[in-house]
Amino acid sequence: MTQIPVLSFQRSERDRVVAGICGGLAAALGVDATLVRLVFAVLALAGGAGILLYFALWVWTGGRHPVIAVLILALATMGLLQALGVPWSVVLGAGLLVAGLVLLARRGATLRPGGGSLFIPGIALAMAGAVVLLDHLGSSGHVFGPGALAGALVLVLAPWVWRLASERTERIRLAERAAIAARIHDSVLQTLALVQRDADDAPRVRALARRQERELRRWLYGSGYGDAETLADALAEAVADVEEAHLVRIELAMSGDAPLDDALTQVVLAAREALVNAAKHAQSDDISVYAEVEPAAVSVFVRDRGIGFDRSAVGPDRRGIAESIESRMRQAGGSATITSAPGEGTEIELTMPRGGAS
Amino acid sequence: MIRVVLVDDHELFRAGVRNELSGLVDIVGEAGSVAEATRLIREVDPEVVLLDVHLPDGGGEAVIAAVAQERPAVRFLALSVSDAAEDVIAVIRAGARGYVTKTISRDELADAIRRVAEGDAVFSPRLAGFVLDAFRSGEPMGADEELETLTPREREVLQLIARGYMYKEIAARLSLSVKTIEAHVSSVLRKLQLSTRHELARWAQERRLV
Numbered sequence: 001m002t003q004i005p006v007l008s009f010q011r012s013e014r015d016r017v018v019a020g021i022c023g024g025l026a027a028a029l030g031v032d033a034t035l036v037r038l039v040f041a042v043l044a045l046a047g048g049a050g051i052l053l054y055f056a057l058w059v060w061t062g063g064r065h066p067v068i069a070v071l072i073l074a075l076a077t078m079g080l081l082q083a084l085g086v087p088w089s090v091v092l093g094a095g096l097l098v099a100g101l102v103l104l105a106r107r108g109a110t111l112r113p114g115g116g117s118l119f120i121p122g123i124a125l126a127m128a129g130a131v132v133l134l135d136h137l138g139s140s141g142h143v144f145g146p147g148a149l150a151g152a153l154v155l156v157l158a159p160w161v162w163r164l165a166s167e168r169t170e171r172i173r174l175a176e177r178a179a180i181a182a183r184i185h186d187s188v189l190q191t192l193a194l195v196q197r198d199a200d201d202a203p204r205v206r207a208l209a210r211r212q213e214r215e216l217r218r219w220l221y222g223s224g225y226g227d228a229e230t231l232a233d234a235l236a237e238a239v240a241d242v243e244e245a246h247l248v249r250i251e252l253a254m255s256g257d258a259p260l261d262d263a264l265t266q267v268v269l270a271a272r273e274a275l276v277n278a279a280k281h282a283q284s285d286d287i288s289v290y291a292e293v294e295p296a297a298v299s300v301f302v303r304d305r306g307i308g309f310d311r312s313a314v315g316p317d318r319r320g321i322a323e324s325i326e327s328r329m330r331q332a333g334g335s336a337t338i339t340s341a342p343g344e345g346t347e348i349e350l351t352m353p354r355g356g357a358s
Numbered sequence: 359m360i361r362v363v364l365v366d367d368h369e370l371f372r373a374g375v376r377n378e379l380s381g382l383v384d385i386v387g388e389a390g391s392v393a394e395a396t397r398l399i400r401e402v403d404p405e406v407v408l409l410d411v412h413l414p415d416g417g418g419e420a421v422i423a424a425v426a427q428e429r430p431a432v433r434f435l436a437l438s439v440s441d442a443a444e445d446v447i448a449v450i451r452a453g454a455r456g457y458v459t460k461t462i463s464r465d466e467l468a469d470a471i472r473r474v475a476e477g478d479a480v481f482s483p484r485l486a487g488f489v490l491d492a493f494r495s496g497e498p499m500g501a502d503e504e505l506e507t508l509t510p511r512e513r514e515v516l517q518l519i520a521r522g523y524m525y526k527e528i529a530a531r532l533s534l535s536v537k538t539i540e541a542h543v544s545s546v547l548r549k550l551q552l553s554t555r556h557e558l559a560r561w562a563q564e565r566r567l568v
Contacts, residue, residue, distance in 0.1 A: 210461060249461070253487035253520040256494065288483055288522025292490070301521045347521070 011061050021057050043080065052076035067103075074099035093132030100126025187215055203247045203285065211244045231264050231298065232257040235291055238272040246279035248287055256293030258354070266332035267300055267352050270325050274302040274348040277321045282306025282346060297354055303347040308340045325350075359384040360475045363402060365395040365421060366410040366437070371460070375408070375437075375467075382468040392416040396424040399432060405475045409454065411438035411445045419452030426453050435474045437462075443488045451551055456480025478540050479547040486519035489550060505553050508546060515542045 012023030015033050022040060026033035043050030056072035059065050078095040082088070103122030191212040198204045214236065228234035232254050239250045258264060271289065278287050284306030291300045311322070322338050325348065329336040334352035362383045366372050367390045376385050386402050389395035392415045399407060399421070409418040422434055434454040438445060446457050455474045458467065459482060470480045481489070493508045508516070511532075518528045525543075529536045 249463075251483050251522060253483035253522075255487040255490040255520065286522075290483060290487060290517075290520040290522065292487075292517070292520075294494075303522045305522075 011058070018054070019058050021054055021061070024061070025057070043076075045083075049076045049080035049083065052079060070099045070102050073102060089132055093129045095129065096125050096132060097129030100124070100129055183219065187212060187219075206249070207243050207247045210249070211240050214240050228260060230257050230260055231268065231291060231293065234260050234265070234268040235271060235289060235300070238268055238275065239289060242272065242275040242279055246276065248279045248285040250275065250287045250289060253288070253290045254293075255291070258293045258298060263332050263334065263352050264298060266328055267298060267334065267350050270328045270336065270350050271300045271302055273321060273325050273328070274350070277325075277348075278302060278304035278306065278346060281309070284345070295354065298352045300350040301347060302350075303345065305345045308342050308344045308346050310342055311338070311340065322348075360406055360471055361386045361402070361404045362471060363395070363398055363404040363407045364388045365390075365407060365413070365418070367391065367412070367414050368410075378464045379468060379471075382464070383471055390414075392420045392424070395421045399425045399429060403429065404432060406471050407432055407434050408437050408471070409434050409449070411436055411449050417445075418449045418454070422449070422452045422454060433474045433477070435470060435480060437467075443491070446485055446488050447492065447550070450485070450547070453551065455547065456482075457485045458482045459484060473540075477544075479543045481516070481519050481543055481546075483520045483522055486516045489546060490516050490520065492550070505549050508549065512542050512546050515539055516546060519543075 011020035012027060012033075015023030015026070017023075017037070022036040023033045026036045029036070040050040040054055043053060052072050053076040056069045056076055059069035059072060062069075074095040077098045078091045081091040081094055086094075100122050103125060191208050194208050195205050198208070228237055235254070236252060239252045242248065243250050260268070271291075275287065275289065278284075282304040284304050286306075287302070287304045289300065289302050291298065326336045326338070329350055329352070332352065334350065337349040337351075338346065339349070340346035360383045362379070362385050364372050364375060364385055364387070366375070366388075369390065372388050372390075376388070379385060383406075386404055387398045389398045390413075392413050395407070395409075395413075407421070409421060411418045413421070418434075418436055418438075425432060434449075436446070436449040436454040436457040437460060438449075438457070450457060455477075456470060456479055458470050458480060462470070462482070473480050490508075490513065493513075514532065515528060518531065523531070525536050525539045528534075529539050532539075
């Protein structure tokens with residue numbers, strides 16, 4: 001915060017000749033009142049500046065008409081400068097500058113912008129004064145002209161820029177917080193609410209917790225939401241979906257990973273079908289998926305420890321699913337092998353050759 | 359009953375595990391940090407330490423490093439919610455005899471503790487996948503070639519573990535005894551801990567390990 005030291009004083013009730021201004025100033029400055037009166041007397045000789053200054057301070061201490069006080073003060077400055085033989089444009093510029101700065105300083109003695117009613121006129125006066133002053137200095141070939149103007153602008157604008165920048169940082173921080181709050185509300189709090197509601201349904205609570213854990217982990221450390229870009233991410237998504245929809249526990253293991261292309265997307269879809277098939281029919285909540293990326297091929301194994309089936313003996317719906325998985329893989333250029341026997345669980349192996357991979 | 363120390367910085371999780379394992383193993387102490395765990399293990403000398411990979415004052419490997427020398431009989435089984443390969447491999451290389459995820463069922467966890475106490479290695483499907491990945495393709499670079507590569511049989515066993523088969527099922531499938539399967543897994547664990555394999559180092563570095 002930019003503090004401007006402002007002399008604060010009160011009219012002296014005790015030590016007074018006219019209104020107690022000199023006495024008050026002397027008390028505030030810690031000097032003899034006679035000395036202050038002498039200065040005012042000398043200044044009074046300089047174009048009447050001393051007298052004007054006296055009135056300005058008198059009005060100022062009253063506190064009700066700061067603008068009038070400032071105007072008188074500005075006139076006093078102008079009178080003083082003219083008495084000293086300073087050119088008129090400098091006198092005008094200095095007067096405006098002083099008036100503006102005093103108005104600004106009055107606003108709680110700070111240069112930081114804030115809603116003071118005299119802020120805008122203060123800025124305007126100071127700017128006008130600076131321009132008149134600098135115009136004179138510039139036309140007289142003074143080298144400090146442009147630099148001084150830049151300095152004045154920096155002085156006036158810096159607090160604003162500073163505030164805008166800090167407001168922007170604050171806004172970004174708030175936006176981040178809001179995003180985190182929204183995400184936690186949408187996911188974690190929802191899950192906790194569901195867990196409380198379904199507290200007696202252990203498999204469901206477990207599935208909810210697992211899915212929430214995956215989501216949170218992916219959000220915190222992983223590639224974020226949206227479409228998966230690798231085989232591992234896509235399989236993890238498929239696993240999470242099936243776990244939640246069918247209340248089963250699926251263990252996913254990976255060796256290697258590969259970017260998700262069209263052929264691998266078909267593999268993931270086939271694996272998902274196999275998972276749903278196991279979740280629905282195997283009567284076991286223990287399912288494993290293992291995906292292995294080798295230079296020559298990608299293999300995915302979906303295994304359950306359930307009741308298994310004899311392919312020639314099962315109803316058309318289970319056979320249909322198996323055939324759907326096989327034809328999907330064939331069309332994409334791969335193959336599917338289904339191994340199962342009653343009581344021995346089922347394993348579906350999906351293989352997709354990798355063309356052009358080194 | 360097997361005497362077990364539980365190390366995890368989440369009290370709620372410890373309470374859950376203690377509750378689940380009651381009657382199956384003897385939980386003789388709990389710790390929530392590396393410093394606490396080190397002190398506790400020296401004091402109660404357990405058979406197995408169930409060890410969280412992430413602790414506030416260091417990783418699970420810090421606990422192993424602090425007590426492994428003076429208490430060589432203590433076995434460590436890493437237990438974590440972490441899916442990250444580097445966490446898994448780091449704690450195994452530090453000396454843990456196995457790794458299971460926190461979503462493991464009660465009976466599987468009790469069984470894993472029993473196997474680790476007997477000196478076996480416990481590979482979850484996920485760990486088997488990571489290990490296969492670590493030892494995949496590429497020429498061995500270390501001096502000891504035996505340490506740097508997996509035998510075809512070891513690879514086969516690991517693949518079946520990754521696919522979700524239990525040791526008993528693997529043994530039946532490969533016409534071997536369960537003991538032989540366990541020997542293969544222990545051999546893989548030894549290679550994982552001792553290997554200076556170039557490929558393994560590179561793999562680890564890619565995952566910001568070592």
